[in-house]
Amino acid sequence: KKLKRSARLVEMTQYLLNRPHTLISLTAFADRYQSAKSSISEDLAIIKEVFEEEGLGELHTLAGAAGGVKYTPKMHVEEARKIMERVCGQLEQPERVLPGGYLYMTDMLGQPGLLADIGRMFATAFASKEIDVIMTVETKGIPLAYATAASMNLPVVIVRRDNKVTEGSAVSINYVSGSNKRIQTMSLARRALREQSRVLIIDDFMKAGGTIQGMMDLLHEFNAHVAGVGVFVESGELENEERLFEDYVSLAKLTAVDLKTKQTTIVLGNFFDQHKADPS
Numbered sequence: 001k002k003l004k005r006s007a008r009l010v011e012m013t014q015y016l017l018n019r020p021h022t023l024i025s026l027t028a029f030a031d032r033y034q035s036a037k038s039s040i041s042e043d044l045a046i047i048k049e050v051f052e053e054e055g056l057g058e059l060h061t062l063a064g065a066a067g068g069v070k071y072t073p074k075m076h077v078e079e080a081r082k083i084m085e086r087v088c089g090q091l092e093q094p095e096r097v098l099p100g101g102y103l104y105m106t107d108m109l110g111q112p113g114l115l116a117d118i119g120r121m122f123a124t125a126f127a128s129k130e131i132d133v134i135m136t137v138e139t140k141g142i143p144l145a146y147a148t149a150a151s152m153n154l155p156v157v158i159v160r161r162d163n164k165v166t167e168g169s170a171v172s173i174n175y176v177s178g179s180n181k182r183i184q185t186m187s188l189a190r191r192a193l194r195e196q197s198r199v200l201i202i203d204d205f206m207k208a209g210g211t212i213q214g215m216m217d218l219l220h221e222f223n224a225h226v227a228g229v230g231v232f233v234e235s236g237e238l239e240n241e242e243r244l245f246e247d248y249v250s251l252a253k254l255t256a257v258d259l260k261t262k263q264t265t266i267v268l269g270n271f272f273d274q275h276k277a278d279p280s
């Protein structure tokens with residue numbers, strides 16, 4: 001049945017929010033709501049204005065016959081800051097300190113609401129990049145990769161720690177993870193990633209950076225490209241010059257950990273520095 005305008009606006013909003021980074025033609029909307037394209041254009045202008053004012057994201061209209069509208073999730077940096085300041089406070093709980101300067105975060109990686117927020121933050125940070133696929137290594141990075149993928153409507157590729165016969169021929173590389181310098185193997189099935197894919201690497205924690213570097217080496221073996229790197233928490237133990245790469249986005253940073261007193265200091269990550277320059 002034909003909806004009246006206010007109902008149509010609600011339904012269209014929900015339709016768009018559920019289809020991030022998806023181009024929807026005006027014709028498709030006009031058919032769906034049995035309305036004139038001019039009415040649909042007016043509706044989209046209203047939604048666009050509210051989205052941008054309320055920090056729900058951006059509505060890009062692409063003109064022309066193959067045109068339409070695409071919803072890009074974006075979170076206002078102030079909303080992100082509120083969320084991450086709360087998270088940093090929680091991460092500083094002494095009982096989270098683990099041997100080797102790691103933090104227990106698995107409870108957070110099990111909270112769908114927080115994961116959705118993290119996904120929107122990474123989607124904000126990488127909104128302007130051309131990305132084909134989200135990649136992480138098992139295990140703790142998996143929920144973050146899916147949350148980011150859902151926000152960007154992209155597929156996920158999971159790198160394994162060992163080679164599984166159930167995945168066919170695979171490429172494996174060795175890498176060093178953690179400050180205790182343990183050699184590990186990373187493996188990805190040949191069928192899992194096309195050449196020239198532009199890959200966004202996501203992980204939960206970056207300490208010495210060996211795991212991220214390992215995924216970069218693996219992408220090199222696939223002739224794929226690193227479109228970006230996003231980590232939930234980085235450990236500030238290595239200053240940039242020691243780290244194997246500089247270009248990454250972090251949402252939080254562990255700047256000090258005292259294993260004896262279990263006192264830690266967690267501050268906002270460089271996602272927030274970056275946004276000083278870009279207040280959008």
Ligand SMILES: O=P(O)(O)OC[C@H]1C[C@H](OP(=O)(O)OP(=O)(O)O)[C@H](O)[C@@H]1O
Binds near residue numbers: 206208
């Ligand atoms: O920067 P690095 O020094 O390489 O350390 C960061 C690694 C280590 C840890 O993974 P693990 O706890 O080893 O594995 P899992 O994610 O399966 O728990 C974390 O999830 C990152 O992937």
